[in-house]
Amino acid sequence: MSLNPARVAREFPSRYRLEAAKCAGCGHVAFPARLVCPACRGTKHTAVTLDPAGKVLTFTVIHVPPAEFKGQAPYVLAVVELADGVRVTCQVADVDPAAVKTGMPVSLEFRRIQEDGEAGVIAYGHKAVPA
Amino acid sequence: MSVGIVGYGSYVPRRRIKLPDIARVWGADAESYERGLELHEKSVPARDEDTITMAVTAARRALKRAGIDPLTIGAVYVGSESHPYAVKPSGTVLAEALGATPAVHCADLEFACKAGSEGMFIAASLVKAGEVQHALAVGADTSQGAPGDALEYSAAAGAAAFIFGADKLVATLDAQCSFMTDTPDFWRREYMHYPRHAGRFTGEPAYFKHTLGAAKMLMEKSGTKPADFAFAVFHQPNGKFPMRAGKMLGFTTEQMQQGWLSPWLGNTYSGASPIGLTAILDIAKPGDRILMVSYGSGSGSDGFVWTVTPRIDEVRALAPHTRVLLDTNKIYVDYGTYAKLRGKIRMGE
Numbered sequence A: 001m002s003l004n005p006a007r008v009a010r011e012f013p014s015r016y017r018l019e020a021a022k023c024a025g026c027g028h029v030a031f032p033a034r035l036v037c038p039a040c041r042g043t044k045h046t047a048v049t050l051d052p053a054g055k056v057l058t059f060t061v062i063h064v065p066p067a068e069f070k071g072q073a074p075y076v077l078a079v080v081e082l083a084d085g086v087r088v089t090c091q092v093a094d095v096d097p098a099a100v101k102t103g104m105p106v107s108l109e110f111r112r113i114q115e116d117g118e119a120g121v122i123a124y125g126h127k128a129v130p131a
Numbered sequence B: 001m002s003v004g005i006v007g008y009g010s011y012v013p014r015r016r017i018k019l020p021d022i023a024r025v026w027g028a029d030a031e032s033y034e035r036g037l038e039l040h041e042k043s044v045p046a047r048d049e050d051t052i053t054m055a056v057t058a059a060r061r062a063l064k065r066a067g068i069d070p071l072t073i074g075a076v077y078v079g080s081e082s083h084p085y086a087v088k089p090s091g092t093v094l095a096e097a098l099g100a101t102p103a104v105h106c107a108d109l110e111f112a113c114k115a116g117s118e119g120m121f122i123a124a125s126l127v128k129a130g131e132v133q134h135a136l137a138v139g140a141d142t143s144q145g146a147p148g149d150a151l152e153y154s155a156a157a158g159a160a161a162f163i164f165g166a167d168k169l170v171a172t173l174d175a176q177c178s179f180m181t182d183t184p185d186f187w188r189r190e191y192m193h194y195p196r197h198a199g200r201f202t203g204e205p206a207y208f209k210h211t212l213g214a215a216k217m218l219m220e221k222s223g224t225k226p227a228d229f230a231f232a233v234f235h236q237p238n239g240k241f242p243m244r245a246g247k248m249l250g251f252t253t254e255q256m257q258q259g260w261l262s263p264w265l266g267n268t269y270s271g272a273s274p275i276g277l278t279a280i281l282d283i284a285k286p287g288d289r290i291l292m293v294s295y296g297s298g299s300g301s302d303g304f305v306w307t308v309t310p311r312i313d314e315v316r317a318l319a320p321h322t323r324v325l326l327d328t329n330k331i332y333v334d335y336g337t338y339a340k341l342r343g344k345i346r347m348g349e
């Protein structure tokens, strides 16, 4: 598994800063940002930064992880709903998997997501932590 | 023109290991660390926490309290001896995550445990010179001691961030100074995983000489004496040294208690006295004067005199208090888990 630095860098606005696009026509917030609104096909957007507070909508516990997350199992992968109605899929960190519940309040926090071995680039982004 | 702190924030990982759990593995006497050095437990970073992630969260908290546009930050300094990359600045990730790019001067700093206060010194000076409107300085570390070494009982993780400016201050900077000599008490050579230290040489000729030297220089420069301060915070490689240094200077336990975090946090290296300062700002009253002295092996100390302003009452509740981060939501790990998290276990390919 190797991380492509150019691709990692392209995703900085959403991964680092939680930047999303709010449709000027219907108000739909797309994350990551899109050029065409998936709700009304509108093309005018304003950049918004997502509020990191949210709640767990649904989750699963990963016991047999893909190679790049080896050593982290068991970990929780969740769909988190943020205040703007935006849903993000991310890990829930700093928690006993048995203690995670639907509806649990969480907050997105900046974390190391994966690294390309000992010598490659480190990809940063957000994980949910108990609020 | 008055310059000082506009916003501050801290970060402490949730995981902890108790000192007796380390001592048991190495057949060491836990009592000598708990009573002798006043160390009880220390913070442990998870695999997804490093100097950069802690710096980002601490800086976001500082930004919240500052209430400023991140694009007005003209300088970003991250002080650490555990930057995730040997080559590639931590500050670039931090500035990008805050939305402070591209008109921003950035440097990673290193000076053992005083890299954080170095950034504060430079950031405040740049604002004072009128070069930038706001400057961000972070002290953050996820330091390691060699397994079984005395340092393993104290090396911990944490971060503190300060945004400097000339307007909307929560604390003015009244004086700053540096006291530095070439003193080989602690070092880590290139490509070495763990640092080495000079045992007893790390005490009197190193920590105490520079900490006391900077504190005296600072009080002379600012025309102050210990009784003029509501709070004092010193670099805390363990629980014992900062209290002893403070007492030698004439400070009381009451003045030092609030910023004295090491017994339950460990030594957060570049984060140590800066995190202590955040804990003090969390409870300080307008008009309170604070003395802060860092220490970094090699060796040097930076000293600062701060005076808290009325704006502190408007901002302190905007982000988590440091002692709340330290005392709540703790996750205790055993030595095996700790060794895994800290990458001390040799893995198969």
Ligand SMILES: [Zn+2]
Binding pocket: A023, A024, A025, A026, A027, A028, A037, A038, A039, A040, A041, A042
């Ligand atoms: Zn739309």
